[in-house]
Amino acid sequence: MRLWIKNIPQYLNKTITLYGWVDSRRDHGKIIFIDLRDRTAKVQVVFSPAQAETYKLAEKLRVEWVVEIKGRVNLRPENMQNPKILTGKIEIAAEELQVISQAQCLPFEISDDNKSVNEETRLKYRYLDLRSSRLERNLINRHRIIKFIRDFLSERDFIEIETPILTKSTPEGARDYVVPSRLEPGKFYALPQSPQQYKQLLMVAGLERYFQIARCFRDEDSRGDRQPEFTQLDLEMDFPSQEDILKLIEELLKELVTKIYPEKKIKEFPFPRISYQEAMKRYKSDRPDLREANAKGEKDPNELAFAFVIEFPLFEWKKEEKRWGAVHHPFTRPKLEPGETIEGVIKKIKQNPSLLLANQYDCVLNGNEIGGGSLRISEPELLKAVFEILGHQPEEIEAKFGHLLRAFKYGVPPHGGIALGLDRIIMLLQNEPSIREVIAFPKTGDGRDLMMEAPSPIDEKQLKELHLKTLNS
Ligand code: ASP
Numbered sequence: 001m002r003l004w005i006k007n008i009p010q011y012l013n014k015t016i017t018l019y020g021w022v023d024s025r026r027d028h029g030k031i032i033f034i035d036l037r038d039r040t041a042k043v044q045v046v047f048s049p050a051q052a053e054t055y056k057l058a059e060k061l062r063v064e065w066v067v068e069i070k071g072r073v074n075l076r077p078e079n080m081q082n083p084k085i086l087t088g089k090i091e092i093a094a095e096e097l098q099v100i101s102q103a104q105c106l107p108f109e110i111s112d113d114n115k116s117v118n119e120e121t122r123l124k125y126r127y128l129d130l131r132s133s134r135l136e137r138n139l140i141n142r143h144r145i146i147k148f149i150r151d152f153l154s155e156r157d158f159i160e161i162e163t164p165i166l167t168k169s170t171p172e173g174a175r176d177y178v179v180p181s182r183l184e185p186g187k188f189y190a191l192p193q194s195p196q197q198y199k200q201l202l203m204v205a206g207l208e209r210y211f212q213i214a215r216c217f218r219d220e221d222s223r224g225d226r227q228p229e230f231t232q233l234d235l236e237m238d239f240p241s242q243e244d245i246l247k248l249i250e251e252l253l254k255e256l257v258t259k260i261y262p263e264k265k266i267k268e269f270p271f272p273r274i275s276y277q278e279a280m281k282r283y284k285s286d287r288p289d290l291r292e293a294n295a296k297g298e299k300d301p302n303e304l305a306f307a308f309v310i311e312f313p314l315f316e317w318k319k320e321e322k323r324w325g326a327v328h329h330p331f332t333r334p335k336l337e338p339g340e341t342i343e344g345v346i347k348k349i350k351q352n353p354s355l356l357l358a359n360q361y362d363c364v365l366n367g368n369e370i371g372g373g374s375l376r377i378s379e380p381e382l383l384k385a386v387f388e389i390l391g392h393q394p395e396e397i398e399a400k401f402g403h404l405l406r407a408f409k410y411g412v413p414p415h416g417g418i419a420l421g422l423d424r425i426i427m428l429l430q431n432e433p434s435i436r437e438v439i440a441f442p443k444t445g446d447g448r449d450l451m452m453e454a455p456s457p458i459d460e461k462q463l464k465e466l467h468l469k470t471l472n473s
Contacts, residue, residue: 006040008087011073018043018092019100021131022065023110032058036069036092039136043087044076045069047094054097064103064110064131070096119436123450126441138438142426144260146213149233152252158209158235163198165191165215169400173329174218177228185467191217194419196331197404199236200376203415204407211235213422222445225434227423229443233371236417242359242375245418246273246308249363249371253306261429267291267305271363275311286312289367299366301431307364311335314356315389323391324353330386332374333359333416346385353389363420370425373418380405 002019003011023037032047032055047058061067071092082088107125108117112134122129129135150160169176169190176190192198194216202210214234220226237245250271257264267290279286290305314334315324326332334345335357348355359375377383383405387397397405423435436442443449463469 004040005036005038005043006086008041008043008073008092009090012075012090013073015070015072015095016092017068017070018045019068020066022061022063022067024063025061032061034058034061036067041086044091045071045094046091047097051095054094057097057099058094061097061099062103064106065099066101066103068096068098068100069094115433120444120450123436123442123444126451130440135437138426138430138432139440141260141430142422142438145256145426145429146422148256148259149211149213149252152255153209153211153235156209156248158211158237159207160212161202161207161210162212163192163195163202163214167192167198173325174220177217177219180466180468182465182467193218194232195234196329199234199417200331200404200415201407203236203238204410204412206413208413209235209237210417214419219447222447225436226445227435227439227442228447230435231422232419233422234417234419236415238413238415240375240414240416242310242361242416245373245416246271246361249418249420250306250308253363257304257429264302264304264429267303268307271306271308273308273310276309276313277311279309285367286362287364287367287369291366303366304428305366309362309364310360312358312360312362313354314358314360315353317354324389326386326390328358328360328372328374330390331376331383333377334382335359342379342382346382349385349389359416361418363418365425365428368424368428369421370428371418371420373416375414375416378408378412378414380408383408 003016005018005020008016008018018036018038020036020038023035023042025035026033030049034045034047035042036045047055049055069092071094073090074093076089076091106128107121108114108128110128110131112132114122114129114132114134117129130139154160166179166189174193176193178188178190181187181189192214195212195214199210199212212234214232215229216232217229218226219228247270250269253271254266254269257266272290274282274288276286279288282288286309288307288309289299290307291299291303293299312327314327314332316327317323318325334349336345345356361373362369363371377386383401384397387401388394392400423439426438427433427435430438432438441449441451448454
């Protein structure tokens with residue numbers, strides 16, 4: 001395995017071979033200095049005319065060339081040492097140099113200030129943009145967060161299960177991305193807006209505690225800082241109380257912050273639980289920012305004010321469409337009054353849907369919604385009543401949700417879960433202004449991948465195989 005630059009200080013007075021990118025180059029009189037960079041660190045390399053052939057080659061070096069350098073690890077003269085950087089006490093006296101790959105003039109400079117570069121250019125050349133140490137740090141911490149989550153949940157007997165990407169439409173409130181079927185003309189798969197129905201079916205299957213770092217796809221008009229595909233920590237468990245789920249999540253977030261972001265402070269623990277009604281009354285928002293601003297009106301990004309908003313209404317009246325909609329999604333369990341029966345709730349749904357509250361909870365951080373979930377309906381007749389009030393016809397209910405209604409007839413445990421928006425959480429913890437800064441290959445606000453140039457036309461042959469005709473072909 002090649003030697004990482006961060007480990008060079010262990011090789012003082014030894015001759016080593018290094019690989020990396022030329023980060024910068026300075027000529028001082030007769031001496032050429034370069035900083036060589038790999039993922040872990042940078043180190044200063046010195047080329048002196050005494051090594052005539054190597055020196056001649058070094059004169060040609062330009063930034064971002066990939067090179068192999070053999071040289072001796074020397075202590076720098078004391079007045080040249082820089083204790084602030086990992087390799088600041090040493091330098092490499094180059095003996096041999098090999099150019100592995102040249103780089104042509106870059107469309108922008110590689111630097112942590114890349115936010116000032118035009119974003120379309122950054123996205124088109126994302127592989128260059130990602131060379132900045134800021135984006136590299138974002139991706140490394142993203143990895144650490146996901147690894148932490150996997151370990152935390154595995155220790156609590158959750159198992160990670162993958163669910164299909166080619167599936168059927170799920171009603172999470174957005175438009176589906178669809179994929180035409182070649183083998184079944186005129187039929188389509190949908191990409192999951194979330195693994196909602198699969199995770200409920202895993203509970204019917206008796207897997208009891210599921211999680212997944214899940215990719216979700218929602219075809220929404222460009223609205224704020226959204227991506228057509230994004231990543232959720234999705235989980236579901238059986239026999240939960242609402243508090244079981246909230247406690248699990250607040251423990252997870254607290255431990256994550258303590259381990260990976262020790263410089264950050266959680267404002268209040270346990271996280272405050274605020275009812276939807278109170279949040280709207282006191283903060284005029286269902287995702288209130290509970291941090292206090294200082295005299296200048298600023299808020300400390302290292303202060304993390306988490307909260308749970310609970311007791312949402314089950315339904316909302318959609319004025320434009322003149323129909324009831326689910327505030328969370330149709331699978332959310334209504335709150336039952338003490339002694340209330342399922343028949344009683346069904347009656348209420350039919351007569352006065354606005355009276356019902358939901359076993360729904362949102363997780364909020366510094367004024368952002370970072371997740372949400374609910375306890376679920378597991379009685380087929382109750383679920384049917386919800387679909388009906390949402391305006392679905394009986395045949396449609398059977399066609400769209402028959403599988404779930406059927407599954408619930410074979411021994412279903414009460415269950416519930418939550419999903420956390422990982423991109424947004426990582427953005428907030430990394431103090432970044434947009435989720436695009438914490439996703440390796442994000443799309444533009446209007447859903448284009450500028451590097452791959454997607455979406456793109458497909459050829460006639462592919463269209464024909466898929467039994468498709470575009471309107472202008
Ligand atoms: N599927 C829901 C969502 O994506 C989360 C949940 O209810 O667990 O918002």
